[in-house]
Amino acid sequence: MIPPALAPADAAHLERAVRLALEAEAQGNLPVGAVIALDGRIIAEGASRVRVPDFHPGRHAETEALRRVPVELWPRAGEMTCYTTLEPCLMCLGALILHRVGRVVFGARDPLGGAVEVLDYLPAYVAGKARAIDWVGPALPAVCDPLCARVLRGFEDLP
Numbered sequence: 001m002i003p004p005a006l007a008p009a010d011a012a013h014l015e016r017a018v019r020l021a022l023e024a025e026a027q028g029n030l031p032v033g034a035v036i037a038l039d040g041r042i043i044a045e046g047a048s049r050v051r052v053p054d055f056h057p058g059r060h061a062e063t064e065a066l067r068r069v070p071v072e073l074w075p076r077a078g079e080m081t082c083y084t085t086l087e088p089c090l091m092c093l094g095a096l097i098l099h100r101v102g103r104v105v106f107g108a109r110d111p112l113g114g115a116v117e118v119l120d121y122l123p124a125y126v127a128g129k130a131r132a133i134d135w136v137g138p139a140l141p142a143v144c145d146p147l148c149a150r151v152l153r154g155f156e157d158l159p
Contacts, residue, residue, distance in 0.1 A: 006105075006139055013037050013083040014107055014140050020047040020061070021085045021147050028052045030154045031147045034061035034084040036069055036101070038076060044068035055159050061085070062092040066099055078102040078132075085144045086151060087114030087137060097122075097130045106137035107144030112152060 006014065013035050020033025024047035032048040046064025050057060062084055069080075081103040082096055088104065093115035096104055109116075116137075119130050138144065 009037075009040050010081075010083070010105055010136075010139070013042065013081070014085075014105060016042065016045065017061075017083045017085050017107065018140070018143055018147070020045055024048045024061070025147075025150065030151045032061040032084070032086050032151060034065040034082060036065050037081050037083065038073060038079055043070060043073060043080070050158070057158070058091065060089065060092050062088055063095055066095055066101075069099075074099075081105060083107075085140075085147050086110050087116055089113045090115040090118065093118070093130070094126075096133065097126050100129065101133065103134040104136065105139050106135075107140040108148040109138045109141075110148060110151075 017033040017035050021031040024033060025031035029051045030048040035042045035045040037043065044065045046061050046068060048061050049059035049064055062082060065082065077100040080101050082101050083105045085107040087106045087108065087110040088096060089110065116135055122130050
């Protein structure tokens with residue numbers, strides 16, 4: 001899963017996710033950002049909103065981005081790429097699978113909660129969909145590993 005050099009568009013989209021992560025951190029949230037792209041352009045973006053404005057454990061960057069995808073584009077979900085600074089957790093993995101997003105590029109591996117390792121153990125009704133996703137990462141560890149470390153430290157402060 002360790003990719004060769006990222007294509008320029010992939011690098012640009014992942015860099016946007018990093019900026020979103022840093023903005024989220026500046027607002028008091030965990031530093032995780034995600035963007036969803038189609039045809040080379042960003043169609044939705046999101047950042048962690050777990051702490052602010054109110055504590056909500058399900059407001060991860062990936063789910064926030066998925067909520068913002070224009071409904072008329074969902075028939076093309078298989079052509080979409082989700083770029084996220086951190087390997088998706090089990091909840092986000094499930095959301096990406098069920099939304100049928102075709103590709104996921106993540107910046108850093110999450111050693112405590114990353115869900116890519118469970119792909120071979122999913123129930124039959126989603127296993128084929130999960131394997132159909134092109135999983136790429138860690139794609140930007142030099143930048144995203146420090147964000148991951150801050151996310152893991154931030155878990156200690158959550159209710």
